[in-house]
Amino acid sequence: MLELVIFSALNGVLYGLLLFMLSSGLTLIFSMMGVLNFAHASFYMLGAYFAYTLGMYTGFWPALILAPLLVGALGALVERFGLRRVHANGHVAELLFTFGLAYVIDELVQMIWGTVAVAYREPSYMREPLFTLFGTDYSIFRGVVILISILMFIALWYLLKKTRVGMMIRAALTHGEMVGHLGHNVPRLFMGVFGFGCALAALAGVIGGPLLATEPGMAATLGPIVFVVVVVGGMGSLQGAFYASLLIGLLQTFFVAINASLADVFNALGANLDPYGEVGRISLATLAPMTPFILLVLILIFRPRGLMGELEP
Amino acid sequence: MSQDIIAPMQRPKSRTSLRGLVPWVVFAAALLLLPVFFSGNSTAFTLLNVIGINIVFALSYNMLLGQGGMLSFGHAVFFGLGSYAAMHAMIAIDEASYAGEGFWAHVPVLGMPLVGMIAGGLVALVLGWPFCRRAGTAFAMITLGLGEMVAAAGQMFPSLFGGEAGIYGNRMVGPQWFGLELAQSSDVYWFIAFWTFAAVFAMWAFTRTPLGRLSNAVRDNPDRLQFIGYPPRNVRFMIFIASGAFGGLAGGMAAVNYEIITPEALGLIPSGLALLMAAVGGLGVFYGPIVGAVVVTLMNSMLSDYTDASILYVGLVFLAIVMFAPRGLGGGIEQVRVAWREGELGQRLPGWLSGALAVGMIIVGLVVLVELTFQITHGDDEFAHVFGVDFDAASLWGWLTVVVLLVAGGLIKRATNKLREGQE
Numbered sequence: 001m002l003e004l005v006i007f008s009a010l011n012g013v014l015y016g017l018l019l020f021m022l023s024s025g026l027t028l029i030f031s032m033m034g035v036l037n038f039a040h041a042s043f044y045m046l047g048a049y050f051a052y053t054l055g056m057y058t059g060f061w062p063a064l065i066l067a068p069l070l071v072g073a074l075g076a077l078v079e080r081f082g083l084r085r086v087h088a089n090g091h092v093a094e095l096l097f098t099f100g101l102a103y104v105i106d107e108l109v110q111m112i113w114g115t116v117a118v119a120y121r122e123p124s125y126m127r128e129p130l131f132t133l134f135g136t137d138y139s140i141f142r143g144v145v146i147l148i149s150i151l152m153f154i155a156l157w158y159l160l161k162k163t164r165v166g167m168m169i170r171a172a173l174t175h176g177e178m179v180g181h182l183g184h185n186v187p188r189l190f191m192g193v194f195g196f197g198c199a200l201a202a203l204a205g206v207i208g209g210p211l212l213a214t215e216p217g218m219a220a221t222l223g224p225i226v227f228v229v230v231v232v233g234g235m236g237s238l239q240g241a242f243y244a245s246l247l248i249g250l251l252q253t254f255f256v257a258i259n260a261s262l263a264d265v266f267n268a269l270g271a272n273l274d275p276y277g278e279v280g281r282i283s284l285a286t287l288a289p290m291t292p293f294i295l296l297v298l299i300l301i302f303r304p305r306g307l308m309g310e311l312e313p
Numbered sequence: 314m315s316q317d318i319i320a321p322m323q324r325p326k327s328r329t330s331l332r333g334l335v336p337w338v339v340f341a342a343a344l345l346l347l348p349v350f351f352s353g354n355s356t357a358f359t360l361l362n363v364i365g366i367n368i369v370f371a372l373s374y375n376m377l378l379g380q381g382g383m384l385s386f387g388h389a390v391f392f393g394l395g396s397y398a399a400m401h402a403m404i405a406i407d408e409a410s411y412a413g414e415g416f417w418a419h420v421p422v423l424g425m426p427l428v429g430m431i432a433g434g435l436v437a438l439v440l441g442w443p444f445c446r447r448a449g450t451a452f453a454m455i456t457l458g459l460g461e462m463v464a465a466a467g468q469m470f471p472s473l474f475g476g477e478a479g480i481y482g483n484r485m486v487g488p489q490w491f492g493l494e495l496a497q498s499s500d501v502y503w504f505i506a507f508w509t510f511a512a513v514f515a516m517w518a519f520t521r522t523p524l525g526r527l528s529n530a531v532r533d534n535p536d537r538l539q540f541i542g543y544p545p546r547n548v549r550f551m552i553f554i555a556s557g558a559f560g561g562l563a564g565g566m567a568a569v570n571y572e573i574i575t576p577e578a579l580g581l582i583p584s585g586l587a588l589l590m591a592a593v594g595g596l597g598v599f600y601g602p603i604v605g606a607v608v609v610t611l612m613n614s615m616l617s618d619y620t621d622a623s624i625l626y627v628g629l630v631f632l633a634i635v636m637f638a639p640r641g642l643g644g645g646i647e648q649v650r651v652a653w654r655e656g657e658l659g660q661r662l663p664g665w666l667s668g669a670l671a672v673g674m675i676i677v678g679l680v681v682l683v684e685l686t687f688q689i690t691h692g693d694d695e696f697a698h699v700f701g702v703d704f705d706a707a708s709l710w711g712w713l714t715v716v717v718l719l720v721a722g723g724l725i726k727r728a729t730n731k732l733r734e735g736q737e
Contacts, residue, residue: 036453095384096635097632103628103631103632104628111686224581227457227458228454231451282469289465290466300444304447
């Protein structure tokens with residue numbers, strides 16, 4: 001039991017950190033530009049595929065830096081030549097644009113890399129166990145992923161709170177026009193933030209690709225969950241996104257790990273549910289993919305501004 | 314929030330005039346005459362049936378987005394659940410007519426779209442209230458969550474949804490009306506044609522009701538609507554129900570047409586299709602989604618015969634329309650019509666034609682580029698075919714063609730823009 005709890009907690013935190021790496025970029029973009037970037041998970045997927053292809057020539061570590069840089073540049077181009085053009089037509093047009101972009105990127109990935117998963121794996125020396133607990137190994141790579149995520153959060157915090165650019169970004173979040181009046185180039189700032197957010201997503205892809213699977217469906221599986229994180233955490237709140245990421249990561253991992261059915265749960269609470277009926281038979285593991293969406297609906301009904309959000313979306 | 318792309322075109326209209334009837338007569342005549350052209354061609358009828366279903370689906374979606382200003386990513390929930398309800402009703406008819414008694418033994422399969430409509434409306438009635446508080450991003454996100462949740466639940470209750478394989482029925486059961494056996498797709502065509510016409514007319518009539526007018530108001534200025542005594546949430550809720558009901562009607566048509574329904578029909582992919590069709594056709598014109606449904610369905614089914622990248626092309630067309638023609642194909646048609654009426658067509662035509670030429674060249678260039686890339690990545694020995702011309706990715710000529718077409722297209726586009734500026 002203890003083994004289960006510890007490993008589920010470790011894996012849940014790991015998954016939650018990955019989610020936060022994705023959702024932090026999305027939240028920054030949303031709170032600055034008011035655009036919910038539907039293609040965000042597609043940039044995550046591009047990160048994994050770029051790292052796979054680059055890694056064949058340069059090895060894992062250079063790819064870890066290069067792939068996010070490339071995807072970030074791509075994101076900046078998308079903002080400059082696509083989104084900025086559509087911006088004049090309002091928010092619906094922007095959402096439609098990113099939706100179409102996600103569609104096209106998914107198809108391009110299938111065209112270039114094929115429809116089945118590619119063999120993108122961490123270097124073999126990282127598959128060795130970092131430590132062994134209750135006879136189960138915890139690989140070095142998982143430790144490295146946690147380390148990279150934490151380093152990234154420190155870097156993000158430093159960038160936003162301690163640098164001049166971060167000050168401009170924070171100012172533009174709430175007083176975009178004023179920042180423009182003060183002589184800063186706000187459109188260029190937008191482009192930078194969009195590219196930066198895409199680069200963060202790509203970084204999540206580079207380290208998430210070997211953990212999960214690098215296949216054309218990876219954007220569609222994670223994309224909706226990232227939106228849930230952003231809404232549950234509160235639109236535009238980085239802190240909220242952090243807590244929501246960890247919450248959803250732990251929730252999903254524990255639901256997968258616990259071997260019980262709905263009947264077990266309800267009967268333990270005193271209800272009387274037929275363990276062989278259609279509802280009672282459903283195991284918690286099959287419910288796991290639904291948990292983020294159940295949470296989303298509950299949050300939107302009972303606390304529409306999210307965990308830490310200040311405004312209703 | 315500015316809603317330029319979905320604001321309707323201005324057009325003054327007299328209340329009662331025979332001219333208003335013309336489009337409906339043309340529409341009905343087209344539906345009646347189409348079978349004459351395609352008689353005996355069962356693939357054509359299959360395609361026509363899909364188009365009919367998609368027209369109703371896209372129009373019902375546009376009730377939300379185009380008329381109500383609510384961007385939904387979960388519209389397939391109503392389509393799919395309506396389809397499931399109709400399928401279960403069809404199974405009930407099958408069993409009841411076998412026994413020869415009971416209510417369902419007297420219900421014709423032709424009425425299944427009504428079952429779907431009731432189911433879709435009920436689902437929207439039960440689920441809709443908490444969703445309609447806000448339009449905009451919150452609504453988009455919550456419908457996305459709803460869609461994912463219902464699609465996941467579809468896998469979870471096999472007795473209702475049939476698991477991965479879905480459930481299937483038989484449409485040749487129960488009482489036969491109008492001598493329609495529904496055996497072949499040409500028979501089903503009459504069923505689809507009737508319901509398409511009825512649904513399109515009903516949805517058009519809806520835009521003329523006070524509620525239809527209020528739905529435009531809640532899109533354009535919810536605060537003001539609140540001031541004059543209509544809570545926006547109630548209005549949104551009613552539009553949501555109406556749109557869900559018509560989505561369910563399309564689902565009922567699909568149940569009879571395909572005779573099978575799987576939980577996939579509830580998910581994000583069909584929801585995205587509705588959005589795609591409506592946006593390609595144009596959100597601000599009533600008939601826009603009809604145009605979009607026809608074009609997207611034709612592209613989906615015909616392109617796949619010629620190329621493996623058909624979905625990519627559909628996506629690129631969608632992206633191009635969002636970026637360069639935000640009013641969609643229907644908006645373009647409307648623009649030409651207005652120019653025709655104002656007598657400015659001759660003056661504007663050169664600009665439009667050269668713009669079309671530029672777009673055409675860029676499109677052909679992109680198509681060659683995509684096909685050449687496809688040839689490389691898939692390592693085929695075959696040449697990439699584009700409009701009957703073979704291109705070889707190994708030789709330079711194909712790539713040169715791409716560059717020439719794209720550059721020439723760009724230059725013509727620039728010249729066109731200057732020409733248009735000169736006119737204004």
